[in-house]
Amino acid sequence: MTNTQDRVFIFDTTLRDGEQSPGATMTHAEKLDIAAMLDEMGVDIIEAGFPIASEGDFEAVSAIAKQSKNSVICGLSRANFKDIDRCWEAVKHAARPRIHTFIGTSPLHRAIPNLDKDQMAERIHDTVTHARNLCDNVQWSPMDATRTEHDYLCRVVEIAIKAGATTINIPDTVGYTAPRESADLIRMLLERVPGADEIIFATHCHNDLGMATANSLAAVEAGARQIECTINGLGERAGNTALEEVVMALKVRNDIMPYRTGVDSTRLTAISRKVATVSGFPVQFNKAIVGKNAFAHESGIHQDGMLKNAETFEIMRPADVGLTETSLVMGKHSGRAALRSKLKDLGYEVADNQLADIFVRFKALADRKKEIYDEDLLALVQEAGTQAAYDGLQIKRLRVVCGTEGPQEAQLTLTVDGEDKTAEATGDGPVDAAFNAVNMLVDHTATLALYQVQAITEGTDAQATVTVRLEEDGKIATGHAADTDTVVASARAYVNALNRLILRRQKTAPGHDTKAVSYRDAG
Numbered sequence: 195m196t197n198t199q200d201r202v203f204i205f206d207t208t209l210r211d212g213e214q215s216p217g218a219t220m221t222h223a224e225k226l227d228i229a230a231m232l233d234e235m236g237v238d239i240i241e242a243g244f245p246i247a248s249e250g251d252f253e254a255v256s257a258i259a260k261q262s263k264n265s266v267i268c269g270l271s272r273a274n275f276k277d278i279d280r281c282w283e284a285v286k287h288a289a290r291p292r293i294h295t296f297i298g299t300s301p302l303h304r305a306i307p308n309l310d311k312d313q314m315a316e317r318i319h320d321t322v323t324h325a326r327n328l329c330d331n332v333q334w335s336p337m338d339a340t341r342t343e344h345d346y347l348c349r350v351v352e353i354a355i356k357a358g359a360t361t362i363n364i365p366d367t368v369g370y371t372a373p374r375e376s377a378d379l380i381r382m383l384l385e386r387v388p389g390a391d392e393i394i395f396a397t398h399c400h401n402d403l404g405m406a407t408a409n410s411l412a413a414v415e416a417g418a419r420q421i422e423c424t425i426n427g428l429g430e431r432a433g434n435t436a437l438e439e440v441v442m443a444l445k446v447r448n449d450i451m452p453y454r455t456g457v458d459s460t461r462l463t464a465i466s467r468k469v470a471t472v473s474g475f476p477v478q479f480n481k482a483i484v485g486k487n488a489f490a491h492e493s494g495i496h497q498d499g500m501l502k503n504a505e506t507f508e509i510m511r512p513a514d515v516g517l518t519e520t521s522l523v524m525g526k527h528s529g530r531a532a533l534r535s536k537l538k539d540l541g542y543e544v545a546d547n548q549l550a551d552i553f554v555r556f557k558a559l560a561d562r563k564k565e566i567y568d569e570d571l572l573a574l575v576q577e578a579g580t581q582a583a584y585d586g587l588q589i590k591r592l593r594v595v596c597g598t599e600g601p602q603e604a605q606l607t608l609t610v611d612g613e614d615k616t617a618e619a620t621g622d623g624p625v626d627a628a629f630n631a632v633n634m635l636v637d638h639t640a641t642l643a644l645y646q647v648q649a650i651t652e653g654t655d656a657q658a659t660v661t662v663r664l665e666e667d668g669k670i671a672t673g674h675a676a677d678t679d680t681v682v683a684s685a686r687a688y689v690n691a692l693n694r695l696i697l698r699r700q701k702t703a704p705g706h707d708t709k710a711v712s713y714r715d716a717g
Contacts, residue, residue, distance in 0.1 A: 202444060202453045203420040205396060206232050206437055207241040208469060209254070210270055212428035217644065217663045217672050218473040222254050228425075228469060229258040231541070232265065235461040237437075239266040239420070241294065245284035246277045252284050259288035266290040266331065273297035273321040282328045293325045294363075296335035299350055300342045311346060318350050319357050326358030333361040335398070340364075340371040340379065348386045355389045361420060362395055366409060369402025369432060373412035380416035396420035399435045401427060406435040411443060414453060425469040426477055426484070438462045438483040438515070446510055463516040464541025467572055474661050474672050476648055483515055516541075524571065526560035533571075540568060542575055562678050563655050573659045573676035586611040586696065587636065587689050594681050596624040606631035608689070628685040636692055640666035647680060660687040664695055671695035 209225050212218065220228070225242070232240050242258040243251040259267040267288035271277035273295055285291035297318060298306065304314055318334070325332045334354040336342060351362055364379060371379070376397065384390045397413035397420070399406040410421045427436035441457045466484035470477045479486045489512050499506035524536055530553050537544055537552070544552065555574045560566055591607040601620040604627035608615050617634040621627030629642075644663035649656045658680040662673045673691030677683035 199419060200453050201419065202414055202440075202455050203238040203394065203396075204236075204437065204441065204455055204457050205239040205241065205268070205420050205422040206237045206424065207398075207422055207434070208232070208424040208428055208437075209258075210241045210243050211422075211430060211434055212424040212469070212473070213243075214430050215428055215433070215473065215475060217670055218428060218475055219670065219672075220472050222250065222257070224472040225254045226257055226261060228465070228472065229262060231461065231465045231468060233262045234264075235458045235465065236456040237265055238456060239268050239292065241268045241270060241422075242285075244270045246271060246280045252280065255284035256287055259285050259291065262288060266292050268292040268294050268333065271295045271325075273317055275321070275324055278321060278325050278328070282325075285329070290331070291329055292331040292333055292361075293329045294333040294335065295321055295325050296337050296363075296365075297321075298338050298367075299336035299347065300338035302341065303338050311349075315350055315353055319353050322354050322357035322359050330360075332359050333363055333396070334359040335363040335365050337365055338367040340366045340375070341368070344379075344382060348383065351383055352387045352389065355387065355393055360393055362390075362393055363398050363420070363422065364395065364413070364418070365398040365422075366400055366406075367398075369400035369406060371399075371409055372403075372405060373408045376409040377412040377416035380413045380418050384417050394419050396422055397435075398422035400430065401432040401434060404432070406433070407439045407443065410435045410440055411451065415451065426466055426473075426475065426481070428469065428473060428475060436482070438466060442483050442510060442515065445514070459514055460516045461541075468541050471572060471575055474663075474674060476659070476661075488515075489517065524556075524560075524566040526557065528556075528560070528566075536571060537575065540571065540575075544575070559657070559678070563657075570657050570676075573657055585693050587693050589682075589685055589689055590614060592628060592682060592685055594624040594628060596627075602627045604628040604631045606635070606685070608632065608635050610635065624681045625684045628681055629688055632685065632688055632692070638664075638666060638692065638695065640664040640671075640692070640695055643670070644672075645684070647684070658683050660684045662687040662691045664691045666695055669695060669698045671698055 209228060213220055229240055229242060242255040245252040245255050255269050267285050269281040269285045271281035271293060278293060278295055281293050285293065322332060322334050336347060336350055339347060354362060380395055383395065395418040397410050397418045399409040414421065421435060421440050423435040423437040423440055425437050427433040441455055441459055444451055444453055444455055445459060463484050466477060477485055482488065489508060530549060533553055533556060534549055552574050559570060588609040590609050593605045595603040602624045603620050604624065605618050606628065615635050617631045619627050619630035619634055621630045643665045644661060646661040648659050655678055657676045657678055659674065659676040660683040664671050671691045671694035673687040673694060675683045675686035675690060
């Protein structure tokens with residue numbers, strides 16, 4: 195029986211569900227890099243994207259399918275022939291392709307396409323059959339399964355199995371269920387559905403009530419053998435089950451959950467940091483497994499215990515997740531070779547031109563800071579990685595005047611396609627004044643959807659990493675920058691987001707000349 199085996203398959207959907215987090219859009223190259231890391235670390239199935247969603251998604255899924263060596267490469271499709279055909283065209287290049295098709299089965303979701311139970315059952319049969327005629331590895335999901343009537347859920351799962359689905363995923367689409375319910379649902383399907391013991395049951399849990407990982411593990415104990423998850427728990431709304439959490443839970447508590455995974459846990463920290471960098475979603479300090487404080491101890495009692503025996507307050511070793519107690523000390527005397535080695539240790543293989551750019555920024559930072567932390571280096575990589583292919587806007591000089599007596603002022607010289615333009619502006623604070631100065635020189639209608647500042651290390655000389663998200667006519671562009679001066683980092687992040695926005699204008703308007711974007715004359 196398939197579901198009694200001790201192997202749990204890890205299905206990563208960072209590149210599909212994770213990228214659906216607003217503002218987490220990744221570039222083609224970033225997707226390929228993350229897919230390569232997932233493939234190398236032993237993830238069983240990579241859901242590489244939603245091929246029908248856009249030409250870019252189709253191209254990314256196709257490229258990942260061609261480059262991957264070990265993982266099954268999966269694409270998502272709705273329950274119609276056009277979606278399924280497009281999905282197959284993208285994944286067919288993989289050594290081990292999979293089509294994943296879904297439809298909402300709860301009363302709320304059945305009302306959207308205005309299908310009654312019989313009509314939906316027929317569509318499920320027809321679309322799963324169509325997918326199986328193209329590919330021998332088909333996954334089917336009844337979206338919002340945890341709010342679907344049990345009798346109907348059993349009926350449509352049986353239909354999907356008979357039509358050829360080899361994996362049945364049971365999604366808790368809105369993060370509504372609890373661990374006991376999650377387990378009972380899987381047990382019920384295994385007991386009531388004919389043929390259930392011949393296929394793999396999967397679980398896909400969202401984290402709206404903070405129970406995604408617990409719900410996933412409960413489903414495994416009940417007989418599910420595939421967990422769908424994302425790096426850092428990235429995903430819609432509150433996110434998904436976090437890959438690093440389930441992998442380490444199964445490893446640490448193998449005594450009560452005797453299930454194997456093929457994932458190399460020593461790569462977890464590196465890929466966590468990579469995804470945080472390219473998505474613009476920083477990992478919270480107290481995040482389980484990969485957070486900055488996951489192995490930090492401040493309490494005197496804890497510190498004393500750690501000095502005597504680390505196992506008193508740590509249930510896993512830092513080395514288990516790819517951390518090490520010894521590392522190269524980076525400072526102003528460090529060279530390129532040391533920097534490259536350190537970045538590699540942090541999970542980043544950088545090309546020579548990218549290294550050169552990061553090295554210049556690293557040296558400038560080292561002249562201002564006494565100690566360079568790993569987080570400082572990651573911020574430099576993040577900023578280098580989010581530079582837009584179009585960089586016609588560059589800050590040449592910024593001076594701000596602020597204090598208890600207003601108004602706050604900003605004097606800005608902005609290089610616009612090689613020409614220096616200057617503006618002076620006031621605002622409600624130095625950051626607002628700097629943004630207003632930029633707006634005087636760049637003609638746009640974007641609104642500021644997010645402005646986030648995070649001090650990434652300790653001390654008054656800590657770098658601030660700033661994230662700015664702009665929205666204009668349905669387009670979203672995110673910019674990042676880091677600097678020991680928060681105002682400078684803010685202005686650079688704002689300009690970086692504008693560069694990306696201009697690039698997106700070009701991509702959505704064929705024949706449009708990027709440099710034809712209008713700029714304001716502040717004079």
